[in-house]
Amino acid sequence: MATIDTSRFAAAAMPNEQRLGVASTRVLLVLGLLVLWEVYARLFGRAGMVAPPTDVIGALGPTVFGDPKVRSAVLLTFVELGVAFLMSVALGIALGLLVGIGEIGRRGLFPIVLFLYAIPQVVLLPLVVLIFGLGPAGKIAFGVSHGVFPIIVNTIAGMRNVSPLLVRGAESMGASRLQVIRYVVFPHMVATVFAGLRLAMTMTLLGVLLAELFVSTGGIGYFTQVYAETFNPAPLFALIATLALMAVAINELVRRVELRFTRWKQ
Amino acid sequence: MTVDMRNGAAQPTQAVAIAIDRVSQRFPGRSGTNPMLALDDVSLEIRRGEFVCLIGPSGCGKSTLLNIVGGLIAPSAGSVRIGRNTVNGARPREIAFVFQESTLFPWYTVLENFRIALKFQGVEGGGWRDRAMAALRAVGMENFAEHYPSQLSVGMKQRINLARGLCVETDIILMDEPFAALDEQTRMVLGEDLSVLLARTGRTIVFVTHSLAEAVFLAGRIVVMTARPGRVKAIIDVPAPHPRSPDFMLAPQFSTIRNDLFALLRDEIRQTVAAMREARDGARP
Numbered sequence: 001m002a003t004i005d006t007s008r009f010a011a012a013a014m015p016n017e018q019r020l021g022v023a024s025t026r027v028l029l030v031l032g033l034l035v036l037w038e039v040y041a042r043l044f045g046r047a048g049m050v051a052p053p054t055d056v057i058g059a060l061g062p063t064v065f066g067d068p069k070v071r072s073a074v075l076l077t078f079v080e081l082g083v084a085f086l087m088s089v090a091l092g093i094a095l096g097l098l099v100g101i102g103e104i105g106r107r108g109l110f111p112i113v114l115f116l117y118a119i120p121q122v123v124l125l126p127l128v129v130l131i132f133g134l135g136p137a138g139k140i141a142f143g144v145s146h147g148v149f150p151i152i153v154n155t156i157a158g159m160r161n162v163s164p165l166l167v168r169g170a171e172s173m174g175a176s177r178l179q180v181i182r183y184v185v186f187p188h189m190v191a192t193v194f195a196g197l198r199l200a201m202t203m204t205l206l207g208v209l210l211a212e213l214f215v216s217t218g219g220i221g222y223f224t225q226v227y228a229e230t231f232n233p234a235p236l237f238a239l240i241a242t243l244a245l246m247a248v249a250i251n252e253l254v255r256r257v258e259l260r261f262t263r264w265k266q
Numbered sequence: 267m268t269v270d271m272r273n274g275a276a277q278p279t280q281a282v283a284i285a286i287d288r289v290s291q292r293f294p295g296r297s298g299t300n301p302m303l304a305l306d307d308v309s310l311e312i313r314r315g316e317f318v319c320l321i322g323p324s325g326c327g328k329s330t331l332l333n334i335v336g337g338l339i340a341p342s343a344g345s346v347r348i349g350r351n352t353v354n355g356a357r358p359r360e361i362a363f364v365f366q367e368s369t370l371f372p373w374y375t376v377l378e379n380f381r382i383a384l385k386f387q388g389v390e391g392g393g394w395r396d397r398a399m400a401a402l403r404a405v406g407m408e409n410f411a412e413h414y415p416s417q418l419s420v421g422m423k424q425r426i427n428l429a430r431g432l433c434v435e436t437d438i439i440l441m442d443e444p445f446a447a448l449d450e451q452t453r454m455v456l457g458e459d460l461s462v463l464l465a466r467t468g469r470t471i472v473f474v475t476h477s478l479a480e481a482v483f484l485a486g487r488i489v490v491m492t493a494r495p496g497r498v499k500a501i502i503d504v505p506a507p508h509p510r511s512p513d514f515m516l517a518p519q520f521s522t523i524r525n526d527l528f529a530l531l532r533d534e535i536r537q538t539v540a541a542m543r544e545a546r547d548g549a550r551p
Contacts, residue, residue, distance in 0.1 A: 169369025172338060173386040173434070174358025183382055187373035264373045264414045 048231030056241065059234035064242065070223055070235075074242060077208060077219040080136050084143030085204045085250070089197060092148045096155025096193075101181075110156055117149040122210060129215050139211040139219065146207030147200040154196025158189025191265070194258040198251055205247055280313035283438060283470040284335060289344035291330050304330050306495035307344070314437070315468045317508070319481040322491030322499075323531065323538035328474040329442050331496065335472060336361050336440050348438065358387045364431040366443040368423035370415040376402070376426055377411040383430050401433035402426070404463060421452040428456070432463065441473045445480065457483055458512060465508035478531070482523050483515060490530045493537040500530050 034053045041052035051059070064070050099109045125142060132138035162185050170180050212221020220243055227236035259266075291305040304327040312318050320328045333339040335346050337353045346353040348360055363369075370379045380398035384390075402408045405425045415423055424444060431439050445453040457480060464471065475481050481488050488502040504523055506514060514520055 165365065165367055166369055166371060168338065169363065169365060170386060171356055172336060172358070172361075172363035172369075173383050174356055174388060175386040179386060183386075184371065187371065190373075264375075264416065 049233060051234035051237055053237075055234040056237040059238040060241070063235040064238045070239075073219050073223050074239075076136065077212065077221070077243075078246060080139050080208050080219065081143065081205055081246070081250070083136075084140045084208055085147055085201060087140070087144045088147030088151055088200050088204055091144065092151025092196070092200065093155050093193065095148070096152040097159075099152070100156035100159040106156060106160075113149070113152055113156070117153060121145055121207070125211065125214060128211070134216055135218075139208050139216060142211040143204040143207035147204030150199040150203055151193070151196045154192050154199070155189065158192035158196075159185060162188045190258075190261045194254065194261070197254050197258075201250055201254060202247065205243075209243075280315065282311050283314040283316070283348070284310075284312040284472070285347040286310040286312075286331070286335065287345050287347065289331070289334055289341045289346065291327065291334065291339070292342040303495040305334075305341075306497050308496065308498055309344075310489060310498060312470060312472060314470055317464060317471045317473065317484060317486045319485035319488045320472065320474045320491060321476070321478070321481045321488055321527070321531065322496060323493050323535045324476075325494050325538060326491045326534070327494065327496030328491060332440050332442050332472060332474055336363055338363075358434070358436070360436050361438045361440060362431040362434045362436040364427055364439060364441045364444045366446045368415060368420070368427050370423055370426060370430070372415050375412050375414055376407070376418075379415075379426070380430055380433055383434055387434050389434075397433055397435075401429040404432060405429040405459060421448050421456070424448060425456065425459075428460070432467070432469075436469075438470045438472070441471065443474050443476065446476065453477075453480070454512070458510075460484065462509040478524050478527050479515065482520055482527065483510060488523075488527060490527065491534075493534040493541065499534065502527060502530075 038052045038054060041050045041055075045052070064074075098105070099113060100106050121142075124145070128142050128145065129138050132141040166184050166188075167180055170184050175183065208219070209221045212219040213225055216222055220239055224236055224239050227233070227239065287309055289305055289308045290303070293302045293304055295301050308327075308331060310318075320331065322328050330339065334341045335353065337346075337356045340354070348357060351357075370376070371382065374382060377395070377398055380401070381394055384394045384397070399408060399411065402411060405428055407422065407425050407429060410418060410422065410426070415426075418426070424447070428444065431441075445456055448456065461484060473481075473484060475484075482504055485504050486508075488504060489498055490500045490502065491497065492499045502523060506519065
């Protein structure tokens with residue numbers, strides 16, 4: 001499983017000048033795009049389709065967070081996302097360990113996991129709704145079904161390629177099988193599992209939103225659909241921005257936790 | 267210097283620490299090939315406090331023999347006794363391993379690595395820190411206790427690996443080419459350190475190496491093994507007390523033994539190379 005070590009791209013490891021350069025490049029690019037967007041929207045955009053950034057920011061206050069219905073929808077999505085993610089983590093790691101811990105289990109079951117992972121899950125949405133209903137349960141279930149697979153796959157991948165030398169070393173020192181798992185296998189798999197967790201975060205959000213968009217009558221997804229269908233792009237983009245911030249915040253939280261577990265790599 | 271051919275019996279002066287009794291090891295071949303005989307009827311007695319080097323061409327089963335002695339591999343035939351007990355699994359209380367590459371866990375600091383090693387061994391509770399620090403001081407690494415292995419050079423890591431082997435206070439230390447990954451100079455310094463440490467602690471050591479000079483410098487007895495299947499070809503005594511200074515390498519005795527060793531090994535190495543050429547052309551066992 002290919003995992004990208006994003007910490008290498010983080011600004012923290014660079015000298016100050018370079019860090020400044022990176023930061024200013026990033027800010028300039030984003031500002032430039034926003035200005036382009038603003039100019040385009042003001043001059044050529046059709047009012048029902050594109051809103052200039054200034055309008056979007058304006059909509060953030062009164063339309064989105066001023067409306068209690070929208071406010072509770074954002075909160076609802078956030079809660080659903082949190083619950084779905086936590087369930088994905090618990091279920092994914094448990095199943096991953098179960099499948100990956102033994103050679104026979106891994107060889108026998110891993111292809112089945114990969115097969116299930118490959119199914120485009122949108123096709124299962126009607127079924128999920130039939131089973132779990134239109135409410136939060138259905139959305140959480142669909143979020144979990146998206147989030148659980150990257151975690152299972154990365155947990156299994158994380159258990160492979162444990163250095164046989166370290167295992168032999170531990171055994172020569174008298175480590176039991178459980179001790180080998182606790183002190184050698186678990187620390188070895190942390191980085192890979194966290195890569196899975198971050199991927200799962202995005203996937204869970206996707207699952208929850210898909211359910212909201214297509215079938216539900218609550219949450220952010222529902223309101224994005226309403227705004228789009230009523231040609232009201234400013235609050236639509238405002239909602240999307242809120243969503244993006246939510247995703248970034250949770251991703252950052254996961255990254256912080258990861259840093260605590262991988263101090264030895266820095 | 268005495269060369270007693272194919273006779274591994276110890277002199278009765280010291281208690282036998284390790285008795286290897288007619289050990290053979292057969293590894294299953296890949297499908298369609300015959301099983302590979304790695305060790306053939308090896309017998310050897312190692313006295314307490316002795317430093318024995320195993321030397322032989324690549325693939326002669328030196329490491330396999332070491333793993334059998336340490337209980338990490340069960341032999342196909344024969345047995346190994348440690349004191350009065352027959353080996354049938356790892357014996358962490360009596361035997362420590364030092365491998366060619368550092369087996370320090372990269373996710374623990376040096377000090378934590380010592381704690382884990384003692385925990386694996388079954389030593390719990392206080393006192394571990396003092397033992398760890400004492401072992402680190404013995405190899406001059408006490409200032410690196412809070413470092414992670416990735417922050418250390420290969421030589422430093424191997425030093426600590428060695429210290430960990432000493433820290434667990436086993437009577438026997440099995441070393442599988444512990445200095446092979448090091449450069450010549452680091453290797454010489456570590457060899458000297460080991461010689462000094464040994465003179466102080468009186469552990470029994472079995473040391474696998476490819477290096478003739480290393481074997482002569484460190485060993486009390488050198489066991490020369492044949493090309494695969496590994497047998498004991500000869501045993502050479504190196505009658506010089508530990509600690510040995512680098513001057514020992516310049517002594518005439520040193521080169522005489524080294525040359526004898528080279529003569530004994532030359533044929534075996536040729537044979538190994540021939541076997542490898544043959545294997546390259548097809549059915550490798």
